[in-house]
Amino acid sequence: MTSGARVSLVVNGRRREVADVPFGERLLDTLRWRLSLKGTKEGCRAGNCGACTVLVDGRPMLSCLLLTHEANGASVTTIEGVEALSVGRAVVRAFEAEGGLQCGYCTPGFVMALVGHLASPGADRSPAAVRAALEGNLCRCTGYASIVRAAQRAAKEVA
Amino acid sequence: MSYSVRPDALEKLTGQVLYGVDVERPGMWWGALVPSPAAAGRLVAIDASAVADEEAVVVTAADLPRLLPNGSGDPERPIFPSTAVRYRGEPVAAVAAPTLERARAAAARVRVRLDAEAPVEDLDRLFPDWPSPETMRDHPLVNGHVLARFGPVDRAFRTADELFQETYRTSGVHQVPLEPHACVADATGSVWHVTTSTQTPFGCREDTASLLGIPESSLVVEGSWVGGAFGSKGSALLEPYALVLSRASGRPVRLALSYAEEFQLGRTTLPSVLRLETALRNGRVVGRRARLLLDTGASLPGGDFTLGYAAGFLLGPYGAPALEIEGYAIRTHKPPFGPHRAPFIPQVAFAIESHLTHLAAHLGEDPIRLRRATVWTEGQTTTLGQRVGPFGLDRCLERAAEVVRAWRVDLPAGHGVGTGAGFWSTGAGAGGEARVVLTPTAVEVEQSEREIGSGSVLRGVAAVVERVLGLPPSHVVVRYQDTASGPFDSGVFGSRTVAALGQAAEKASRRLLTVLQERAGLRSTPRLAVADGRIVLEAPGTSAPVETLFTDSERRAGRLVVDGRHYGRAEGGIDPSRAVVGEFHPFTDFTAAAHVAEVEVDRELGAVRVVRYHAIHDVGTLIDRRTATAQVEGGVAMGLGEALTEEMLWRDDGRLENPGLLDYRLMTITDVPPIEVEFVEGFRGAGPFGAKGLGEIPIVPVPATIAAAIHDALGRPLFELPMTPERIARALAERTVDRPPVGRGAPA
Numbered sequence: 001m002t003s004g005a006r007v008s009l010v011v012n013g014r015r016r017e018v019a020d021v022p023f024g025e026r027l028l029d030t031l032r033w034r035l036s037l038k039g040t041k042e043g044c045r046a047g048n049c050g051a052c053t054v055l056v057d058g059r060p061m062l063s064c065l066l067l068t069h070e071a072n073g074a075s076v077t078t079i080e081g082v083e084a085l086s087v088g089r090a091v092v093r094a095f096e097a098e099g100g101l102q103c104g105y106c107t108p109g110f111v112m113a114l115v116g117h118l119a120s121p122g123a124d125r126s127p128a129a130v131r132a133a134l135e136g137n138l139c140r141c142t143g144y145a146s147i148v149r150a151a152q153r154a155a156k157e158v159a
Numbered sequence: 160m161s162y163s164v165r166p167d168a169l170e171k172l173t174g175q176v177l178y179g180v181d182v183e184r185p186g187m188w189w190g191a192l193v194p195s196p197a198a199a200g201r202l203v204a205i206d207a208s209a210v211a212d213e214e215a216v217v218v219t220a221a222d223l224p225r226l227l228p229n230g231s232g233d234p235e236r237p238i239f240p241s242t243a244v245r246y247r248g249e250p251v252a253a254v255a256a257p258t259l260e261r262a263r264a265a266a267a268r269v270r271v272r273l274d275a276e277a278p279v280e281d282l283d284r285l286f287p288d289w290p291s292p293e294t295m296r297d298h299p300l301v302n303g304h305v306l307a308r309f310g311p312v313d314r315a316f317r318t319a320d321e322l323f324q325e326t327y328r329t330s331g332v333h334q335v336p337l338e339p340h341a342c343v344a345d346a347t348g349s350v351w352h353v354t355t356s357t358q359t360p361f362g363c364r365e366d367t368a369s370l371l372g373i374p375e376s377s378l379v380v381e382g383s384w385v386g387g388a389f390g391s392k393g394s395a396l397l398e399p400y401a402l403v404l405s406r407a408s409g410r411p412v413r414l415a416l417s418y419a420e421e422f423q424l425g426r427t428t429l430p431s432v433l434r435l436e437t438a439l440r441n442g443r444v445v446g447r448r449a450r451l452l453l454d455t456g457a458s459l460p461g462g463d464f465t466l467g468y469a470a471g472f473l474l475g476p477y478g479a480p481a482l483e484i485e486g487y488a489i490r491t492h493k494p495p496f497g498p499h500r501a502p503f504i505p506q507v508a509f510a511i512e513s514h515l516t517h518l519a520a521h522l523g524e525d526p527i528r529l530r531r532a533t534v535w536t537e538g539q540t541t542t543l544g545q546r547v548g549p550f551g552l553d554r555c556l557e558r559a560a561e562v563v564r565a566w567r568v569d570l571p572a573g574h575g576v577g578t579g580a581g582f583w584s585t586g587a588g589a590g591g592e593a594r595v596v597l598t599p600t601a602v603e604v605e606q607s608e609r610e611i612g613s614g615s616v617l618r619g620v621a622a623v624v625e626r627v628l629g630l631p632p633s634h635v636v637v638r639y640q641d642t643a644s645g646p647f648d649s650g651v652f653g654s655r656t657v658a659a660l661g662q663a664a665e666k667a668s669r670r671l672l673t674v675l676q677e678r679a680g681l682r683s684t685p686r687l688a689v690a691d692g693r694i695v696l697e698a699p700g701t702s703a704p705v706e707t708l709f710t711d712s713e714r715r716a717g718r719l720v721v722d723g724r725h726y727g728r729a730e731g732g733i734d735p736s737r738a739v740v741g742e743f744h745p746f747t748d749f750t751a752a753a754h755v756a757e758v759e760v761d762r763e764l765g766a767v768r769v770v771r772y773h774a775i776h777d778v779g780t781l782i783d784r785r786t787a788t789a790q791v792e793g794g795v796a797m798g799l800g801e802a803l804t805e806e807m808l809w810r811d812d813g814r815l816e817n818p819g820l821l822d823y824r825l826m827t828i829t830d831v832p833p834i835e836v837e838f839v840e841g842f843r844g845a846g847p848f849g850a851k852g853l854g855e856i857p858i859v860p861v862p863a864t865i866a867a868a869i870h871d872a873l874g875r876p877l878f879e880l881p882m883t884p885e886r887i888a889r890a891l892a893e894r895t896v897d898r899p900p901v902g903r904g905a906p907a
Binding site for chain 2: 104147
C-alpha cells in the first residue's frame with residue numbers, strides 16, 4: 001500500500017536497519033511495533049502528553065511527532081537503554097528512592113525528558129529549570145509531587 | 160528483594176511492564192469501531208459494501224446471532240444498536256483487519272444511514288426554569304428520582320424570615336487515564352480469553368459475559384498492567400467488541416481507543432445543576448434543602464447508582480433541624496454516566512461547601528466555625544438517618560483553622576485563603592479473597608487484582624500482611640493471577656483495596672499464625688521474622704525455620720497456603736422514615752478531609768494561581784505513610800483540574816468539542832503547588848487495624864477549597880465549575896456582590 005524505504009537507526013547503541021518503513025510512519029510506531037520496544041508509551045499521539053519522549057542524538061523528542069524517516073541515521077535512546085547512560089542510572093535511582101511514579105505509564109517519558117535535560121552540556125539544574133524541563137509531560141496519578149522530589153534528587157546527584 | 164517506596168518502581172522505570180496497549184498475540188488482527196455519526200435518531204442501514212479490503216471483517220448487530228452461542232447477548236444492553244442510536248460515537252459496527260491502518264480505513268468506509276433527530280444535551284435548555292414536581296412526574300427523560308426528608312421541613316421554610324438560596328452548575332469531567340482502554344481478545348477456542356487493562360478483572364468478566372449472553376465460566380479475563388483508571392476501567396467497554404471481532408475473524412484481535420475515542424466513548428461524570436436553600440430565622444439555620452438535576456447520559460432507567468449514592472452527600476456532613484433532598488437523573492444523548500474517582504462528589508461538595516462559605520460571609524461568621532457548629536460527630540445521624548461512626552472531620556477542621564490563621568499572616572494583596580471539607584466512605588462492601596503462601600524463604604499473597612497505580616495492591620496489601628506477621632517492610636510479595644486461577648475479588652475501586660482485599664489478606668495472615676502456633680504447640684501467637692534469607696517463626700523461647708513446621712506434602716510443594724475471605728455485610732442503617740422515594744445506599748464508614756488553599760487571582764485576566772495547599776485527612780489508621788501521602792498528592796492535583804480547567808464541552812448536536820489534551824486541559828507540573836499532607840488517626844474505619852480507604856476522598860474537597868480561596872481573594876462568589884478565567888471575569892463584572900439573585904443563582 002504505502003510506499004516505504006529502509007531506515008537506519010542506532011537504537012540504544014545498536015545499529016538497526018528497518019526495511020520498508022512507510023514515509024508517514026511515526027518513530028513511536030517503529031519503536032513499538034517494528035522493534036518491539038514497548039517501553040516507549042503511546043499517549044495522546046498529538047504532542048500534548050510527553051509519554052512517548054525518547055532521546056534523538058541526545059535531545060528529548062516526542063516520538064509521536066517525529067517521522068521515522070526524519071530520524072534516519074540518528075542515534076535513538078529509549079527507556080530500555082536508559083541504564084546504559086550514567087545520567088540515566090542516576091535518574092532511575094532517584095525516582096526509585098523517591099517513589100516518583102504510580103501507574104508508571106507516563107514514567108518513561110518523564111525519565112527520558114529529565115535525562116535529556118540533565119545530560120545536556122551546561123544544563124541548568126536549579127529546581128525551577130528542572131521543573132520547566134518536565135512541563136511537557138503529563139502525569140495523572142502523582143500530582144507531580146513525588147516526581148518533583150525525584151527530579152531534584154537526580155539533579156543533585158548528577159551535579 | 161527490597162525496595163524504597165514501591166515494589167514495581169524499577170520495572171516501571173526501565174520500561175519493562177506491559178500495559179493493555181502493549182499486549183500482542185501471534186497472528187493478531189487489529190480492530191476499529193464504527194461510531195454513530197449522530198447523537199440521536201433511527202438507524203436505517205449500515206452499509207459495508209464500500210469496504211474495499213477483502214480481508215476486513217465487519218460486524219454489526221445483525222451478525223451477533225451467528226457469532227454468539229446464545230442469541231444476540233443481553234437484550235437490555237445490546238452492544239450494537241439495531242434500531243435507535245443513543246449518543247454520538249456509539250459503536251454501531253466494528254471492523255477487524257490485519258493492520259490498524261487497514262482496520263481504520265475499512266471502518267471509515269462503513270456507511271451508517273440514520274434518520275437523525277435533535278438530541279437532548281443541555282440541562283438548562285431542557286429545564287429553563289426549575290422544574291415543578293408535576294413537570295417531573297411523568298417526564299420521559301427522568302431516569303431516576305430520589306427524595307428524602309427529616310424534621311419539620313415545610314414549617315421551617317414557611318416560617319423562615321430569610322431564604323438563602325443559590326444555584327450551582329458543574330461540568331462533565333473525564334478520568335483521562337494516560338493509558339487509553341485497550342485489550343486483546345481471543346474467541347477462537349471453546350474458552351474465550353481477553354487480556355485487558357482493567358481495575359476489576361472479575362467485574363469485567365461478569366459484565367462481558369452478561370453483555371454477550373455467555374456463561375462466566377467460558378470466559379477468562381487476564382488483567383494487564385493498568386496505566387491509570389480512576390474508575391474508567393471497571394465494567395466492560397471494549398472487551399465484548401474485541402471478542403466478537405475475534406469470533407468473526409478467527410484470530411486474536413487487539414482493540415484500543417485513540418485519545419479522541421477515549422474522550423468520546425468514556426463513561427464519566429456528566430453535568431449537573433444543584434440548588435441549595437437554607438431557611439434562616441433570626442439569623443439561625445432552621446432548615447436546609449438540596450435539589451439536584453443530574454445528567455446521566457444514555458444510562459438505562461434506574462440503572463445509575465450515582466443518584467442514590469450522591470443523595471447522601473448533597474447536604475454535606477452537617478446537621479440541621481429540618482432537611483430535605485431531592486434529585487432527578489436526566490437521560491440525555493451523551494455516553495452513560497460512569498464511575499470517576501468519588502463519582503460526582505467533588506461537584507456536590509463544591510456546591511454545599513461553597514453554600515456554607517457564602518452563608519458564613521452573609522451572616523458575618525467565620526466559615527470554619529460555622530461548619531464546626533453542625534459537623535457530624537460519632538453517634539449523630541446522617542441526612543438519611545444512619546448512625547455516624549468514628550469521624551474525624553471536626554478535628555480536621557480544627558487543624559485547618561490553625562493553618563488558615565498562619566497563612567493569613569502577611570497575606571499579599573490579591574491573594575486569598577480558603578477552606579473546604581468533604582467526606583466519603585470506604586467501599587468495604589462486596590467481597591474478596593486472598594491466599595497467603597508461606598515458603599521457606601518468602602511470604603507471598605496470591606490475589607486477582609492488578610496494580611492500577613495507587614500502590615494499594617502491591618504495597619497496601621503487602622503492608623497489611625507485614626503488620627500482621629511482624630515482618631519488616633518490603634518482605635511480602637503480592638502476586639497477580641487471572642480469573643481462571645486467582646481467588647475472587649470484586650475490584651480495585653471505591654477506595655476498597657486495602658480495606659476489603661486487605662482484610663482478606665489480614666484474615667489469611669492471622670490464620671497462618673494460628674496454624675503455625677498450633678503446630679509448634681505455642682501458648683501465645685508467634686511472629687515471623689527473616690534470618691539469613693529464611694523465614695523463621697519467633698515466639699518467646701522459640702525460633703525455628705518455618706519449614707520445620709510444614710507437613711510432608713507442604714514440604715514437597717515447598718509451600719503452606721492459607722486462604723482468607725472478606726465479604727462485607729450489606730448494612731442497613733438508612734432510616735426508612737426519611738427515605739421517601741428511591742433507593743439510597745448506606746455508608747460503610749466515614750472518611751473525612753479538610754483542605755486549605757492559598758490562591759493568587761489576577762483580577763484583569765481572571766487567572767488563578769494556586770500558591771500552596773494543605774490537606775488534612777482522617778485515615779482511621781495509617782497503613783503505609785508514603786503510599787498514603789502519594790494518594791493525597793495525586794488526588795489534590797486531579798481535583799485542581801476539576802476546580803480550574805477540566806470541562807467536557809458538548810455542542811447541541813452531541814459532538815464533544817474538546818476530545819483531546821490541548822483543549823481539555825490537565826494540570827501540569829508547573830500548575831500544581833507544593834502540597835502539605837497531614838493525617839489524623841484514631842477514628843477507626845472499616846479496614847484492617849481500623850484503616851479507612853484513601854483512594855477517592857483526596858479529590859472531594861478540592862474544588863470547594865479553591866472556590867473558597869477565590870471568594871476570599873475577590874469577595875465574589877462563584878457558582879460554576881470549572882472556575883475558568885472567563886467565569887471569574889464574569890463574576891467580577893457582576894454588580895451583585897456576595898449574593899446571587901433568588902432563582903437562577905449563577906450569572907446568565
